[in-house]
Amino acid sequence: MAICKSHGQDSSYFIGWQEYEKNPYHPIRNPSGIIQMGLAENQLSFDLLESWLTRNQDVIQFRENGGSMFRDLALFQDYHGLQAFKNVLVAFMAEIRKKKVKFDPKNLVLTAGSTSANETLIFCLAEPGEALLIPTPYYPGFDRDLKWRTGAEIVPIHCYSSNNFRITESALEEAYEQAQKLNLTVKGVFITNPSNPLGTTMSHDELNILITFAMAKNIHIVSDEIYAGTVFDSPKFISIMEALIDRKLEKSKMWNQVHIVSSLSKDLGLPGFRIGMIYSNNETLIAAATKMSSFGLISSQTQYLLSKILGDRKFIKRYVKENKKQLKHRREMLASGLANSGIECLESNAGLFCFVDMKDLLKSNTFEAEMELWKKIISDVGLNVSPGSSCHCSEPGWFRICFANMSKETLDIAMQRINDFVKSNGNLRRNLQLPSVAAAAGSRRRRTIANWVVKLSSGDGRTDR
Amino acid sequence: MAICKSHGQDSSYFIGWQEYEKNPYHPIRNPSGIIQMGLAENQLSFDLLESWLTRNQDVIQFRENGGSMFRDLALFQDYHGLQAFKNVLVAFMAEIRKKKVKFDPKNLVLTAGSTSANETLIFCLAEPGEALLIPTPYYPGFDRDLKWRTGAEIVPIHCYSSNNFRITESALEEAYEQAQKLNLTVKGVFITNPSNPLGTTMSHDELNILITFAMAKNIHIVSDEIYAGTVFDSPKFISIMEALIDRKLEKSKMWNQVHIVSSLSKDLGLPGFRIGMIYSNNETLIAAATKMSSFGLISSQTQYLLSKILGDRKFIKRYVKENKKQLKHRREMLASGLANSGIECLESNAGLFCFVDMKDLLKSNTFEAEMELWKKIISDVGLNVSPGSSCHCSEPGWFRICFANMSKETLDIAMQRINDFVKSNGNLRRNLQLPSVAAAAGSRRRRTIANWVVKLSSGDGRTDR
Numbered sequence: 001m002a003i004c005k006s007h008g009q010d011s012s013y014f015i016g017w018q019e020y021e022k023n024p025y026h027p028i029r030n031p032s033g034i035i036q037m038g039l040a041e042n043q044l045s046f047d048l049l050e051s052w053l054t055r056n057q058d059v060i061q062f063r064e065n066g067g068s069m070f071r072d073l074a075l076f077q078d079y080h081g082l083q084a085f086k087n088v089l090v091a092f093m094a095e096i097r098k099k100k101v102k103f104d105p106k107n108l109v110l111t112a113g114s115t116s117a118n119e120t121l122i123f124c125l126a127e128p129g130e131a132l133l134i135p136t137p138y139y140p141g142f143d144r145d146l147k148w149r150t151g152a153e154i155v156p157i158h159c160y161s162s163n164n165f166r167i168t169e170s171a172l173e174e175a176y177e178q179a180q181k182l183n184l185t186v187k188g189v190f191i192t193n194p195s196n197p198l199g200t201t202m203s204h205d206e207l208n209i210l211i212t213f214a215m216a217k218n219i220h221i222v223s224d225e226i227y228a229g230t231v232f233d234s235p236k237f238i239s240i241m242e243a244l245i246d247r248k249l250e251k252s253k254m255w256n257q258v259h260i261v262s263s264l265s266k267d268l269g270l271p272g273f274r275i276g277m278i279y280s281n282n283e284t285l286i287a288a289a290t291k292m293s294s295f296g297l298i299s300s301q302t303q304y305l306l307s308k309i310l311g312d313r314k315f316i317k318r319y320v321k322e323n324k325k326q327l328k329h330r331r332e333m334l335a336s337g338l339a340n341s342g343i344e345c346l347e348s349n350a351g352l353f354c355f356v357d358m359k360d361l362l363k364s365n366t367f368e369a370e371m372e373l374w375k376k377i378i379s380d381v382g383l384n385v386s387p388g389s390s391c392h393c394s395e396p397g398w399f400r401i402c403f404a405n406m407s408k409e410t411l412d413i414a415m416q417r418i419n420d421f422v423k424s425n426g427n428l429r430r431n432l433q434l435p436s437v438a439a440a441a442g443s444r445r446r447r448t449i450a451n452w453v454v455k456l457s458s459g460d461g462r463t464d465r
Numbered sequence: 466m467a468i469c470k471s472h473g474q475d476s477s478y479f480i481g482w483q484e485y486e487k488n489p490y491h492p493i494r495n496p497s498g499i500i501q502m503g504l505a506e507n508q509l510s511f512d513l514l515e516s517w518l519t520r521n522q523d524v525i526q527f528r529e530n531g532g533s534m535f536r537d538l539a540l541f542q543d544y545h546g547l548q549a550f551k552n553v554l555v556a557f558m559a560e561i562r563k564k565k566v567k568f569d570p571k572n573l574v575l576t577a578g579s580t581s582a583n584e585t586l587i588f589c590l591a592e593p594g595e596a597l598l599i600p601t602p603y604y605p606g607f608d609r610d611l612k613w614r615t616g617a618e619i620v621p622i623h624c625y626s627s628n629n630f631r632i633t634e635s636a637l638e639e640a641y642e643q644a645q646k647l648n649l650t651v652k653g654v655f656i657t658n659p660s661n662p663l664g665t666t667m668s669h670d671e672l673n674i675l676i677t678f679a680m681a682k683n684i685h686i687v688s689d690e691i692y693a694g695t696v697f698d699s700p701k702f703i704s705i706m707e708a709l710i711d712r713k714l715e716k717s718k719m720w721n722q723v724h725i726v727s728s729l730s731k732d733l734g735l736p737g738f739r740i741g742m743i744y745s746n747n748e749t750l751i752a753a754a755t756k757m758s759s760f761g762l763i764s765s766q767t768q769y770l771l772s773k774i775l776g777d778r779k780f781i782k783r784y785v786k787e788n789k790k791q792l793k794h795r796r797e798m799l800a801s802g803l804a805n806s807g808i809e810c811l812e813s814n815a816g817l818f819c820f821v822d823m824k825d826l827l828k829s830n831t832f833e834a835e836m837e838l839w840k841k842i843i844s845d846v847g848l849n850v851s852p853g854s855s856c857h858c859s860e861p862g863w864f865r866i867c868f869a870n871m872s873k874e875t876l877d878i879a880m881q882r883i884n885d886f887v888k889s890n891g892n893l894r895r896n897l898q899l900p901s902v903a904a905a906a907g908s909r910r911r912r913t914i915a916n917w918v919v920k921l922s923s924g925d926g927r928t929d930r
Contacts, residue, residue: 001588001589001592001753002588002589002590002749002750002752002753002754003749003753041540043536043540046535046536046539049535049539050533050535050536053526053527053535057526060525060526060527061518061522061525061526062518062525068515070511070514070515070518071508071511071515073737074511074514074734074735074736074737074738075506075508075734075736075737076736076737077578077730077736077737077739112577112739112760112761112762112763112764113542113759113762115759115760116759116760116761119760123466123467123614124466124467125467127466128593144756144759145759145760148757149588149614149757149760265542269539269540270539271539271540271541271542272538272539272540272541272542272764272765272766273539273764273765273766274542274577274762274763274764274765284467284468285467287467288466288467288468289467291609292613292614294578294580294581294609294610295577295580295581295584295610295614295760295761296577296581296760296761296762297577297578297739297761298577298739298764299577299737299738299739299763299764299766299767300737300738300739301737301738301764301766301767301770302764302766302767305766
């Protein structure tokens with residue numbers, strides 16, 4: 001396993017970061033450097049958190065009721081987690097789902113980030129060689145998180161821009177049949193809602209199609225909802241649990257076959273603190289996942305701090321509201337900046353990124369051309385963005401561009417650079433007709449990673465989603 | 466895997482904790498409750514850590530050079546870890562090994578506790594169905610940590626009290642042959658040095674026998690050295706790395722086949738902060754383990770705090786010295802208290818516990834009798850200790866008793882309780898001749914877990930070692 005390559009580290013997604021690290025943009029020290037737009041970080045609301053910390057010095061100093069919590073916390077290693085922390089976590093989960101679902105802390109398992117939550121769920125649900133179906137495009141890290149150590153397989157559910165990458169019944173059935181052809185037992189469908197990289201939330205119809213499918217096949221649904229707190233615009237976010245409740249499935253078998261992954265890395269912008277969690281109504285799964293959480297417990301120091309921050313309900317309400325306002329504003333800056341260059345974003349209402357259509361800038365409708373354009377965007381334009389192919393997108397020409405990990409000034413400069421690039425490369429623009437789905441699927445099969453990419457060493461260590 | 470029982474949660478080791486939780490001793494509120502002596506916690510030197518925190522308020526408030534580190538830490542999720550933290554960790558590792566070994570931070574992988582470090586190492590070294598040899602008695606949690614998710618197997622190296630449970634060449638060979646009989650490929654020997662539950666350090670001779678054996682078989686050595694900082698008495702602790710250097714094996718193949726696990730849970734008494742690590746000279750292993758550490762990263766908040774505490778070299782020197790003095794004193798209290806009752810401890814120089822010989826109190830020389838005595842010690846004496854059988858001890862009648870997780874007053878009361886018990890149960894004492902090794906091995910095969918044990922629910926969540 002130590003020499004196995006299936007961790008996906010060599011993906012262009014990670015390699016772009018390495019290029020960035022070699023020549024990072026800085027407004028004064030390195031104004032011609034690469035601007036990092038491949039990192040789904042939420043840096044927009046740190047001022048709120050920092051002012052909370054200033055007002056609550058006691059908490060970070062472990063002081064409570066006149067005594068010190070240090071000793072108790074230093075010794076606390078119960079894998080059930082701090083009860084006070086779990087109580088406020090489920091309240092937060094309910095809050096960002098508009099209280100449409102009631103969550104019970106006894107159904108929650110804490111994990112060191114959602115990376116660990118996802119792997120733990122797969123260890124619980126699938127034996128080596130069994131498969132999960134995942135809609136494309138999806139977060140590149142899943143190839144590492146879900147497959148590497150568990151031995152499980154991923155079978156893509158191919159989604160296309162023609163219907164804004166929505167999941168359809170036929171796409172689900174096709175993926176299921178594909179798994180059967182490969183002699184893989186399908187254990188579940190794994191969705192990311194809101195989607196990374198699309199920045200969209202799943203519709204009621206989509207969720208219903210998915211639930212009906214899972215019931216018919218008697219398989220599980222894992223819903224990675226780590227971006228639930230970033231939904232900044234309509235349509236509103238519907239959690240898979242809400243969709244189950246709407247269909248009155250609380251007493252059905254399906255109720256125990258649906259599992260949510262959540263995190264504070266995106267909603268609160270705290271990836272460094274490694275706070276992830278699994279929520280499920282399935283007692284057996286919760287018991288097993290709790291035991292497995294020994295392999296990735298959250299520092300009690302951090303559990304304690306966050307139990308206090310989240311426990312300040314008034315503050316959290318304000319934070320979520322302000323943060324969404326900021327995100328919406330940034331999304332608009334990015335979308336209008338790109339529109340000025342004639343580039344369109346997929347309509348979106350969530351996340352820290354847009355999924356951007358650059359098909360018109362491709363030399364040909366292939367993934368090779370996408371890699372070529374990507375290389376040019378890094379080296380000539382000075383932006384690190386993530387090519388759709390790194391997210392297993394089923395058609396070439398799409399890029400994920402992040403907007404919440406930089407200042408407004410930097411975002412403006414990035415937009416200016418794109419504008420200059422499109423202008424000066426007018427001759428590249430081929431005014432292609434939109435490619436047919438069939439043509440795109442064909443070019444997917446011809447996909448190779450450009451040589452220069454694999455020659456790069458893989459030294460970057462971010463766990464980013 | 467979710468319904469698999471191999472996590473070892475039903476071991477008497479864990480069940481004793483549950484009994485304790487139902488009726489915990491408190492000097493005033495519950496003076497007849499159970500005293501917890503089954504928990505290898507180091508609570509003796511918290512005053513030093515707390516006074517350091519009082520003197521260094523800036524650190525826990527994220528203040529550095531007039532600015533706040535909060536934002537940077539909140540975003541820091543590089544699986545290579547904070548460089549400043551790794552630098553001071555290797556200095557600490559060298560310090561507690563009397564600077565006989567020089568450690569390089571680039572050979573270090575951070576993990577969320579040594580539980581995660583151990584599992585990660587097994588994922589790197591063994592495929593499912595391959596085996597590690599482990600000397601008995603060993604920490605009960607290894608059955609969960611090393612086998613459960615990796616699919617690896619443990620083959621015991623049977624050690625006996627006749628030579629103070631030392632590893633011998635023949636014991637190693639026997640275990641290796643046993644693995645071959647079971648059709649298991651042996652990938653390494655896994656030792657705990659200082660030993661949990663023995664509280665002893667391995668001698669130069671033992672380490673040499675082990676190294677020679679590993680070289681002959683071309684297998685790995687994992688040395689779990691999480692108790693390295695607790696060595697409070699002579700003979701001095703010899704790390705496996707020091708033993709390699711003494712034999713000038715730095716250029717040999719073996720140099721890349723030896724891996725150390727370390728932690729701050731025992732040495733600094735901080736299990737709640739989940740700070741574990743892997744050290745190895747093997748580049749391939751370090752690269753793979755670093756990637757795997759994504760599944761159990763240490764909170765950046767905690768990395769930062771500990772980088773500052775360990776960075777205070779003068780404080781750390783004083784801490785280690787004071788802590789050892791305290792441990793030595795407690796060990797003497799326990800050993801002399803037991804001696805007053807005619808009970809002997811295995812001679813020891815490290816750890817947070819003694820391995821205690823209660824063979825004379827067994828009704829018969831069997832593991833059934835050991836379980837019966839253990840049950841009596843919990844229910845009648847009111848002490849939770851760990852039976853040797855839970856540590857896979859190869860002969861009945863031994864118990865691990867912890868001494869560093871309670872006040873002196875509580876330890877005194879525990880000793881008094883034992884004394885009363887032995888006096889009133891004089892008729893139980895059989896004045897047996899010491900059992901022969903063969904008889905002990907025979908009784909091992911007859912071992913079963915008493916029915917009342919498996920009926921208990923398994924609800925406790927400590928990750929304790």
